[in-house]
Amino acid sequence: MATTRRPGTPSSQREKRRIIIVLLSETDKRFLQALTHSLQETFHASVLTRSLIRSLDRAYDKARGQYRSPRLLSRLRRIKREAEDKVLGVVDVDLYTPGFDFVFGEAEIASGVATLSLHRLRPGSYGSPADESLFYERAVKEAVHELGHLYGLGHCPNRRCVMSFSTNLSKVDRKRRAFCPECTAEQEAP
Numbered sequence: 001m002a003t004t005r006r007p008g009t010p011s012s013q014r015e016k017r018r019i020i021i022v023l024l025s026e027t028d029k030r031f032l033q034a035l036t037h038s039l040q041e042t043f044h045a046s047v048l049t050r051s052l053i054r055s056l057d058r059a060y061d062k063a064r065g066q067y068r069s070p071r072l073l074s075r076l077r078r079i080k081r082e083a084e085d086k087v088l089g090v091v092d093v094d095l096y097t098p099g100f101d102f103v104f105g106e107a108e109i110a111s112g113v114a115t116l117s118l119h120r121l122r123p124g125s126y127g128s129p130a131d132e133s134l135f136y137e138r139a140v141k142e143a144v145h146e147l148g149h150l151y152g153l154g155h156c157p158n159r160r161c162v163m164s165f166s167t168n169l170s171k172v173d174r175k176r177r178a179f180c181p182e183c184t185a186e187q188e189a190p
Contacts, residue, residue, distance in 0.1 A: 016084060017043060017084070017086075018048065018082065019039055019043060019045045019046070019048070019085075019088060019147065020047075020048050020079070020088070021035065021036065021047060021048070021049045021090055022049075022050050022076060022079055022087060023051045023052060023090055024052055024056065024072065024090060025056070025091045025093060027092065027118070031135075031136055031139065034136050034140065035090075035136075035139065035140060035143055038140045038143070038177070039140075039143065039147065042147075042178075043147060050079070052075075056072070056093060059072050059075075065094070066094045066095065066096045066102065067091070067094065068095075068096065068097070069095040069097045069103055069105075069106040069115045070106070072089055072095070073089075073106065073108045073113050073114070073115060075089070076089045076113040076114075076115070077113050079113075080111070080113060084112075086112050086113075086114075086147055086150045088114050088115075088116055088143060089115045089116065090115075090143075091115065091118070091119075092117070092119055093117065093119055094119045094120065095117040095119070103117065104117055104121060104142045104145075104172065105117060105143070105146040106146070107147075107149035107150055109150060109152075112150050113150075114146035114149065114150055115146070116139070116142055116146055118139055120169070121142065121169070122135050123135060134173075137177070138169070138173070141162055141172055141176075142166070144177060145163060145166070148163050148183070151187065152186075152187070153183055153186060156180060156182065156183050158180040158182065158183075159171070159174055160174065160175055160180065161175060161176070161179060161180035161182075161183055162175055162176060162177055162178055162183075163179060163180070163183050
């Protein structure tokens with residue numbers, strides 16, 4: 001069995017890796033456990049969870065009926081303490097960023113922070129039957145995607161790669177949770 005290194009770092013640096021999940025709204029504990037486990041396995045990092053359930057009113061855009069992801073990213077920047085930490089803000093509201101009708105998440109690479117919106121990832125939100133395992137799968141894929149950006153990866157043309165750009169749920173469902181061989185190699189390059 002081969003052992004894969006993660007994003008081009010020696011084991012001593014991987015041991016220092018830390019992902020901080022910041023809960024910006026109520027989140028199911030089982031989902032949070034599944035997400036934490038998946039991120040630990042994928043990025044070989046310690047994963048901490050912090051609750052930050054305060055008003056999201058400053059991010060709300062009344063005209064659109066959605067929340068501005070860049071405003072949440074600004075908030076997340078203030079939470080980060082260590083330069084190498086990666087922060088993922090998880091929220092269950094509809095997010096958008098200028099130029100897009102909605103986003104599943106957004107990464108601000110330079111600052112090491114990202115958002116993940118669970119709102120449009122739920123099968124039941126589009127009239128289809130609720131499916132908890134499909135929801136978890138989608139959310140983990142999008143979390144890995146945004147964190148992949150924070151660890152230096154861009155969008156991938158391979159539609160099955162987790163780093164493929166997803167503008168709708170069929171694209172999210174088509175991709176795997178894993179990095180393709182090219183993205184894996186890019187991560188492992190010095």
